[in-house]
Amino acid sequence: MAMATVAHAGRDPHHVHGFDEFSAGQSGPAPKRIVTGYGFWIFLLSDMVMFSCFFAAYAVLSGQTAGGPTGAELFNLRNVAIQTSCLLLSSFACGMASIAANERSKFWFHIAMAVTGLLGLVFLILEIREFADLVARGYGPTRSAFLSAFFTLVGCHGLHVSAGILWLLTMMAQVYAKGFRADILRRFLCFALFWHALDIIWVAVFSVVYLLGSLG
């Protein structure tokens, strides 16, 4: 990764002149790829703060079922296991797309991205089916505070996945039309960070909502 970063910095048209003149402590403005990636990390951190609020709300309200069903009565762990595998595999595929981008292979990049997107889509369909099933049984978000918090937390993650798929399609179109330009590679770096971050959040959702919830 470090090697790749240096290689890209060299290719970067925005690279600042005279980079080598000073020692590391006085290195001047960082190259654009570093700046973009770093900025996106900070954004992801803020996004996780937002998620942690929804987690906190869920933790506060998870017992407030208002006479309605509890998590143990509703959650279908088989479904959740399939969803988890889809998302983890899609992260792997996204990693493959990163390697393809580093190798400048458009063909493998598009294959890997298509797999990433399809797995994400399967995840989403399974989630929507779960939600629709709950609503149909009368256990929608208006039933109890617990269900409000559940739909919001899980749904917020689902919205992120949906936005990620829109972004993924835009990225594929851009690489198809313009190739691996420095600015497009920077954007792809951000996309990959985003997609992996959604995985981390899903692991927390899986553990806090579904696993702990199934304990009764």
Added chain:
Amino acid sequence: MMFGKLSWAVIPFNQPLPLIAGAVVLVVILAVIAWIVIAGHLPYLWEEWITSVDHKRIGVMYVLLASVMLLRGFSDAIMMRAQQAIAFQSQGYLPPEHYNQIFSAHGTIMIFFVAMPFVIGLMNLVVPLQLGVRDVAFPTLNSVGFWLTATGALLVNLSLVIGEFARTGWLPYPPLSELTYSPGVGVDYYTWALQISGVGTLVAGINLVVTILKIRTWGMSYLRMPMFCWTSLASSLLIVAAFPILTATLAMLILDRYLGFHFFTNEAGGNMMMFMNLIWAWGHPEVYILILPAFGVFSEVVSTFSGKPLFGYRSMVLATMAICIISFMVWLHHFFTMGAGPDVNAIFGIASMIIAVPTGVKIYNWLFTMYGGRIRFTSPMLWSMGFMVTFIIGGLTGVLVAVPPADFLLHNSLFLVAHFHNVIIGGVLFGAFAGYTFWFPKAFGFTLHEGLGKAAFWCWLIGFYLAFFPLYAVGFLGMTRRMQHYDVAEWRPWLLLAGVGAVVILIGIIFQIAQLFVSIRDREKLRDYTGDPWDGRSLEWATASPPPVFNFAVLPVVTGPDAYWTMKVEAKEGVVKQPDYQPIEMPRNSPTGFICAFFATVMGFALIWQIWWMVIAGFLGAFATFVVFAWRDHDEYEIPADEVARIDRANIAERRNMISAAGAA
């Protein structure tokens, strides 16, 4: 149904006051637009300002937005003071539902659309210059952030004439803010305006964090950064960590109101105290987001006008970062009365007192910076000294309400109102005005009229004490906040006195407006030829006023703290090298921010009035803008080396002229 809840009935024809105010504002706006179009300024405005991605221009537009909104927020304030001066054993002139909207709008506007854009504007303008670089990390995103903030301000003001604003106070506490008790669109205006401007604020915060941590000139190590950069960093980190909490909390309230969720409702297991906890987990860091940049301004001003380096620089850095962290551990002091028990209350009470310690460190540092210095009593310095006295008093009353038993007595009384105005006006606003006067010549190339500036300062200072010290007293006498009328005779004299204070502040504002007009008229006389009107110490004074678009022809090399001061000392000793000019790449202007904000306005308005087709249209427009922006091929342009050299040599020649003229005289 085509237009959701919107109909002619929502225009408040029966309330002449907001309608007339709205009509006057509309006429003024139309007149300004007409003048711009007829006089042919539109292309200039579009190319040089609206689509600008230059951090200096964006900073100026933030401050302009804040100033205009200050007038709106202050009109609310003076109306409230007038109401409470009149409404003794009578209804006064404002009916309750209108009065409630006014105090809600006053707080919302002053915090979100005056204080926030003012400090973000100053940070935008100054931080890249102080770091010795050409722009912020993400220039186009910076423009998007500004325009989204402007969208929020627009929506709040739209509520004046279309529908109504929230009647819930500046933080919409449930269950009052739930659909059951606030069925109108007022709370929806509030939530959507803040959601949209909140995205803008987050973007600005991320931008500044990355700029300060990743984009500094050669040799600008962390401990060589000017104090304003440190406080901006702390403030921006707090934005990144705190604003998502606001977004999440308002999202929950929106879900409750729009889709019948039960986060904060009385029914089905909702928990309204969760709202108070969440909103103050954002809200308390928020006050430090506002005050920390002001502390930075005072540090720069005090050290410049005392002609000395800042005393205790490292302790100042430490104090800033300590405040940054402790600010997340005190939120519960906003509702000791919740009944969390003595242990919890004691912990948060002690944490609230501890946060006064680093603030005290700062006050001593400023005092010791002044000690033994050759102080120039310019108007930025006056604002700083007025701040020190006023803020200490505000801080002490803060420590008082941080004691839980005392808070049980003072909670939601006018004592509290006096306390937070004491620190926000005496701290944030005085800091904003000090920064405005201090950096105005850097932004525009001429200084502000000193006499009128000092007159404005004295009116604000005296007006503040007259307007808010009576509120401490009347709070002790048992008066609660947000009262539309009252029957207690002992309160009346204090409230009349507070009304006089508001009028004195009004005179101060008039002086400020006059100062701006007179300074623009006399700009040739007030021109700053050297770019260094105050004998400054940090790098923003090392370039011309106003700086060229690229800020520095050659990025300066920093060899120690007080970078520009060191350069001046070296220049006197004659060690100046001929710079090696290189071509400079700068980001192209982009209408992305403006177009995004246009669609955000459409979408926000449609969401408030539940016009669903318009929501979809707004969303598609925003997504299309994103794709078009992502698709563009040439986002930078190059300024050739000889052009850079020409601009830079002109500035060096001006400086040399001034020095030799000064030497001859």
